[in-house]
Amino acid sequence: MVVCEQCERRCRINEGDAGYCRMYLNRTGTLEQALPNMISALMIQRIEGLPVFHFYPGSRTLSFSTTGCNFDCRYCSTAFISRVDPAEVVMHELSPDMLVNKALLAGCHSISFTTNEPTVSLSYLLKLADAAHQKGLHVGCLTNGYQTPAAAEALAGKMDFMNVSLKGSTDGFYRDYVGVDNISPVLRNLEYYSSHVHLEITTPVITDINDDQIREIAFIINKINRQIPWHVFRLLPEYKMSDREYPDIRDLSEKLEEARAAVDYIYFGNFPGSEWVSTYCPTCRTRLIERVGLGGCGVKPVNFADKNGLCPGCDVNMPLTGNCVDYSSAEIEEEKTCQVKSE
Amino acid sequence: MSGEVGIIDAREWQTAVDMRSGCTLDGIRPQWRQISEVIDKYPYPGDLSEEGNQWVVDVSIEVVRLFNPSLVFLLFANQTFRALFGGIDERTMAAESDRVAECIEKFVFNTGYEPFVIGTGGFCKLKGFMNLMSTDGLALGGGIPGGHIGIFSPSDKDLDTLRSDLRVVRLVSRDEFRSQFGGNDSFYQRFPDYYMELEDGYAARSVYGLPRNPDRSFKLPWEIPVSTHLKGIDNLTDIRPRIEGAINQGRKIAVILVEGWSLENMPLDCEPCNNHESWLRHGLKTQCHSIFTGKSFTECPYPPIFKCYDEDNIYPFSFDYSEPEYDTLGQTAGDLSVAIGNRSIIPHSLFGADITIECFARCVQNFGNMAVIKGRGLELLS
Numbered sequence: 001m002v003v004c005e006q007c008e009r010r011c012r013i014n015e016g017d018a019g020y021c022r023m024y025l026n027r028t029g030t031l032e033q034a035l036p037n038m039i040s041a042l043m044i045q046r047i048e049g050l051p052v053f054h055f056y057p058g059s060r061t062l063s064f065s066t067t068g069c070n071f072d073c074r075y076c077s078t079a080f081i082s083r084v085d086p087a088e089v090v091m092h093e094l095s096p097d098m099l100v101n102k103a104l105l106a107g108c109h110s111i112s113f114t115t116n117e118p119t120v121s122l123s124y125l126l127k128l129a130d131a132a133h134q135k136g137l138h139v140g141c142l143t144n145g146y147q148t149p150a151a152a153e154a155l156a157g158k159m160d161f162m163n164v165s166l167k168g169s170t171d172g173f174y175r176d177y178v179g180v181d182n183i184s185p186v187l188r189n190l191e192y193y194s195s196h197v198h199l200e201i202t203t204p205v206i207t208d209i210n211d212d213q214i215r216e217i218a219f220i221i222n223k224i225n226r227q228i229p230w231h232v233f234r235l236l237p238e239y240k241m242s243d244r245e246y247p248d249i250r251d252l253s254e255k256l257e258e259a260r261a262a263v264d265y266i267y268f269g270n271f272p273g274s275e276w277v278s279t280y281c282p283t284c285r286t287r288l289i290e291r292v293g294l295g296g297c298g299v300k301p302v303n304f305a306d307k308n309g310l311c312p313g314c315d316v317n318m319p320l321t322g323n324c325v326d327y328s329s330a331e332i333e334e335e336k337t338c339q340v341k342s343e
Numbered sequence: 344m345s346g347e348v349g350i351i352d353a354r355e356w357q358t359a360v361d362m363r364s365g366c367t368l369d370g371i372r373p374q375w376r377q378i379s380e381v382i383d384k385y386p387y388p389g390d391l392s393e394e395g396n397q398w399v400v401d402v403s404i405e406v407v408r409l410f411n412p413s414l415v416f417l418l419f420a421n422q423t424f425r426a427l428f429g430g431i432d433e434r435t436m437a438a439e440s441d442r443v444a445e446c447i448e449k450f451v452f453n454t455g456y457e458p459f460v461i462g463t464g465g466f467c468k469l470k471g472f473m474n475l476m477s478t479d480g481l482a483l484g485g486g487i488p489g490g491h492i493g494i495f496s497p498s499d500k501d502l503d504t505l506r507s508d509l510r511v512v513r514l515v516s517r518d519e520f521r522s523q524f525g526g527n528d529s530f531y532q533r534f535p536d537y538y539m540e541l542e543d544g545y546a547a548r549s550v551y552g553l554p555r556n557p558d559r560s561f562k563l564p565w566e567i568p569v570s571t572h573l574k575g576i577d578n579l580t581d582i583r584p585r586i587e588g589a590i591n592q593g594r595k596i597a598v599i600l601v602e603g604w605s606l607e608n609m610p611l612d613c614e615p616c617n618n619h620e621s622w623l624r625h626g627l628k629t630q631c632h633s634i635f636t637g638k639s640f641t642e643c644p645y646p647p648i649f650k651c652y653d654e655d656n657i658y659p660f661s662f663d664y665s666e667p668e669y670d671t672l673g674q675t676a677g678d679l680s681v682a683i684g685n686r687s688i689i690p691h692s693l694f695g696a697d698i699t700i701e702c703f704a705r706c707v708q709n710f711g712n713m714a715v716i717k718g719r720g721l722e723l724l725s
Contacts, residue, residue, distance in 0.1 A: 042476060044652040055350045060652070065554060077708070080439035081554045090556055092474040092548050105481040105496055106550065108654070115554065186519060236708055249356040272660070272710055273351040273358035274702055275367055292365035292659055295351075296705030328654050 007070045007119050008185040009148050022086050023068040028115050031107040033069075033123050035198035037163050039099070040081055041065050041115065044106050046327060048291060048299035049232045050114060050142060053160040053267060053279065055198050056322035057289055058301045061140075062103040065115035066124070067091065071144050073167070075206050075237035075244065082116045083239065095292070096128040098100035100135050100147070110138035110160070118167070121149050124302045129158035142202070144178075145186040145193070146269060156196040161321065162233070163200045164190055169216035177209060187220065198321040201228055204235040205309035207247045218259035218266075227319045229265040230304045232256060236270070286313030289324070347717040349660055350375060351703065354711050360716060365659035374724045378698065378714045381405050387548040387685070387702040389709040391429050393439065395421030395685045395702075400446045402700050403683040407454045410723070413677020415456055415597040416694045418684030419443050422603040423708055424464050426695055427557040436466075437608070443496040443601055444610045456597035459586065460570040460611060461634070462604025465619065467562040470544035472509040473510055479563040482549035483535070484648050491626060491647035493535030505539065513540040513622065523621060526641025529666075533649035538649075540624075551651075558609070565625035568606045568613035578617045579630060580648050583637030583672045590677040598634075598672075602686070604629065623647075627686075660713070671695030681720055692713040697723070705714050 004011045004019045006069030011019035013026040018034065025032045047061045067089040069082040076082055079091060094102075103111050111132050118125050118141040129139040140161035147155060155162070164186070168174060171182040193199045201221060205211050214232070221230055232252065237244040249271060254268050256276070268276035279289040288311055290303035301324070305312050309320035347361035348470030357379055359368040371379050376639050385402045388394040401415055418488055422439055422540060425431050431439070444540050445724040450459060475482035475492065478501045484492035494501065494514075505511050513524075515538045521531055541547060543562045569576050573585045606615055618625050620639060629640040629647050636642065645665050658665050673680040682696035691699040691713075697720030703710045 039476070042550045044550060050706070060549075078554075088556075090472050091550065092472075092476045094476050094620070097617075098477060101479070102481060102550070236710070238708075246354050249353060268712075271353040272355065272357075272368060272713070273360055275358070290366070292367075293701055293708040294365065294659055295353075296708065298659075298705070302364060302366065306367070328653065 002234065004031055005148050005269060006122055006151050008148055009070055009180070010148070021068045021070045021117070021120040023066075024098070033121070035066065035086055035091055036157055037093050037095050037124060038066065038090050039064050039094050040067050040089050040160060042102065045297070046300060047110060047112070048114055048277075049297040050140075050163060051202065051267065051269060051297065051299060052140065052161055052163055052200055053289075054200060054229045054265070054318070054320050055140070056109060057140070057304070057320070057324045058327050059109035059285040059325040060107060061110040061112045061175075061325050062099070062106055062108040063114040064099065065113070066115055066121040068120040070146060071117065073250055074177050074239060075204070075209070075235060075241040076239040078115050078234060079239035094218050096124065096131040098127060100131045100137060101138055103132070104135060107328065108137065109325060110140060112139070113141035118143050118155075122151060126154060126158050134177060139242040140198075145189045146180065147185075147189055149188070149192075152192055152202060156193055157257055159197040161196050162193055164189065164193060164204050165202050165204065166220065166268065167204060167332075168210045169213040173210055173213065189338065191224055194228060195227055202231040204233040205247050205252060206235050206237055206241065207245045208301070211247060211252065211320065214252075214255040218262040222262040226262060227264050229319075230263050232266065232268045234268070234270040246289060254265075269299060270297070273293060281311040281313055281316065281318065283316055284313040286311050287316050344612070345579075346721065347715060348375070348721065349549065350379050350716070352379070352701075352711045352713070354386055357383065362512045362660055362717070363657050364490065375716065377409055378700075378716060378724070381409070381574075382700060382712045382714050385705070386648060386654065387709055389713045390424035390685070390702070390704050392708040393421070393425065395424070395444055397445050398511070398682050399685050400450050403450055403681075404453045406681050406683060406698065406700065407456070410679060410681060410698065412679040412681045412697075413595060414586070414673070414680040415454075415604060416673065416682035416684070416696055417450065417597060418602075418682070418686055418690055419446065419600070419685070420684065420686035421684070425557050428555055428602060428707055429604065430558065436603075440608055441610055443591055451598065453635065454597070456595045457572065458597050458599055459573065459582075460599045461582075461616075462568040462606070462609045462613070463600055463602050463630055464564040464567055464682040465562050465605035465608060466559040467544045469546060469557060469560045472541075472546050472548045473508070473541060475547050475549035480536070480545065483551060483650065484547050484549055486530070487708070492539040492541065492677055493551065493646075493648035494537040494539055495535050495650065497537055510542050510545045511539060512542050513538070519578070524623070524641045525638070526639065527644070529644040529694075530641050530646055533644070534646045536646060538646075538648070542705050561626065562605070564605055564618050564628060565624060566606060566615040568604060568609040569616040569620040570609070570611040570613040576614065577640070578635050579625065579633035580639065581635045586672060587676050600631075627689065628693070631689060635673065635694055638671070661692045661702070662688050665690070669695065673720055686696045696720075
């Protein structure tokens with residue numbers, strides 16, 4: 001029997017078995033990665049589409065996914081890749097070096113692990129980060145934040161940016177809708193990531209399930225650092241909750257207006273035409289980055305008030321890692337790094 | 344504001360955007376209310392819902408009643424999403440094909456328009472995937488399986504490997520392609536270094552390959568079925584002049600594109616129409632270009648496959664298409680044209696209608712619906 005130390009499930013895996021996520025195996029008494037160097041999809045997109053809004057805005061990223069997840073969110077919108085048997089997903093071999101080469105060919109500034117949970121393919125992601133950094137590319141991921149402290153340290157040590165999904169504010173929510181015992185590992189890791197890597201947070205909102213937790217989630221973020229960008233995601237539920245109504249945009253907008261008292265940079269997306277995807281100075285309300293919401297995960301920046309994020313209205317810097325980048329520039333012009341820091 | 348307005352309905356919430364910049368406008372003007380009320384009244388049921396085609400009919404009947412256009416375009420695409428991602432069997436597919444015919448009948452009965460029905464081609468069982476992720480160069484294609492693949496910056500090893508793969512039925516360099524088909528410069532500026540076709544039934548896994556596993560693939564036909572009283576339709580480029588002639592005679596025409604209908608399964612009386620130029624068989628996009636412009640597909644700015652992620656300029660809601668077509672059937676025939684379709688982006692980008700209503704779906708996720716008003720539509724509603 002081996003204990004998997006990648007996530008806080010800490011699966012005890014008997015020989016011949018797999019862990020909960022089915023991506024870690026015990027074949028011969030040691031923990032092995034299932035489907036090593038195998039990926040399921042590649043896509044070139046704006047970094048804003050991940051969503052990541054305060055890390056080299058306007059840049060181009062090559063996003064990729066593997067398969068599997070250590071959560072079982074009842075509303076999962078990517079269950080076709082996250083919640084199926086990994087053996088059923090069509091996967092193709094692509095070494096980290098080859099993936100980096102693809103990103104360079106496509107004129108990308110970064111590579112992002114998206115769609116399914118990176119913790120289930122952690123060794124690949126860490127090797128990829130080394131290969132990408134050698135070629136001057138940034139690497140980041142979207143994660144549910146349920147890593148063990150050791151895995152979180154390894155991840156933060158290699159990632160240039162992360163977006164952690166904070167799905168609710170209570171143990172009950174995580175137990176009833178996510179399938180894990182409690183929220184505390186996620187909160188612990190958020191605190192850690194906030195001081196070790198560029199961090200943004202996403203909350204998928206489901207009608208009548210967690211839309212009443214907006215205030216509490218804002219309060220959690222406020223306690224960590226009110227300047228962490230917070231993406232509220234209008235979830236279109238699938239998987240076990242596909243019969244749910246879509247979240248009401250007006251109701252959520254009102255709740256988010258109240259949350260501005262706690263969090264400086266709130267975004268509300270996953271619907272076309274959203275006016276909540278631009279960045280405004282929290283002090284004087286000058287628009288710093290104008291973006292258009294294209295539906296799905298499409299967001300396009302169309303205007304930057306200042307390339308380095310300096311507010312022309314009050315001379316205050318927005319928290320920005322790197323500068324604004326021309327999407328088609330292929331290379332990042334290193335002018336400035338202004339990390340989101342803990343208060 | 345540019346010459347195109349989009350009205351987005353994300354369910355119980357609407358906004359208006361400038362289609363060229365993508366930026367939000369100062370609200371929905373009162374003169375656009377007729378349109379915004381239609382898209383509010385008929386929420387799109389979703390790509391995988393079996394009611395998706397009924398939505399096209401319901402919206403189109405309402406729009407025809409409101410605007411009495413000379414020309415109507417309908418695009419029925421529900422069967423594509425259901426066939427590829429809906430997990431339905433052949434019997435269900437056949438039954439749904441019959442329901443499309445009922446939808447057309449209902450539209451004709453309620454509006455009196457003369458139908459010009461085009462089946463864009465059928466599906467075939469998916470035989471397997473071809474991994475194009477691990478090429479040294481960059482392969483694009485395979486978003487919805489079947490059709491056209493582009494290879495950029497391939498290595499000699501890539502080319503040797505692809506040439507020896509029995510699933511590859513054609514691998515042609517840009518120069519070879521141009522010498523055979525000719526065409527305009529912007530087409531070839533975007534054209535891949537190599538154009539490739541796979542045997543029917545095989546799907547590419549490359550950049551933009553969908554992570555969802557499809558059950559079927561498109562089958563690119565050499566001929567497609569056309570059902571019409573108009574004579575002399577041998578090629579796709581014959582369609583525009585024939586329809587313009589009929590409109591000039593005062594006839595009211597509905598051009599109806601049905602995905603999934605081929606010569607083998609079209610449930611209406613039909614004649615074959617060429618769906619190819621030389622050895623190139625058209626997919627939906629090049630079909631639409633040829634039908635609506637009346638020109639060869641190489642006169643279009645867009646080749647069958649290109650680096651759509653490099654199109655960073657304008658018209659962000661049109662995704663691949665940063666240069667919308669203006670010299671189209673929809674912009675010139677009669678006094679007003681409308682289009683309704685349940686495949687996103689293609690109706691408003693390629694048909695050129697004055698008023699378009701289409702679903703707003705991405706990767707079979709349903710974000711609502713969208714109306715696009717331009718040209719004579721904006722004049723009418725000013």
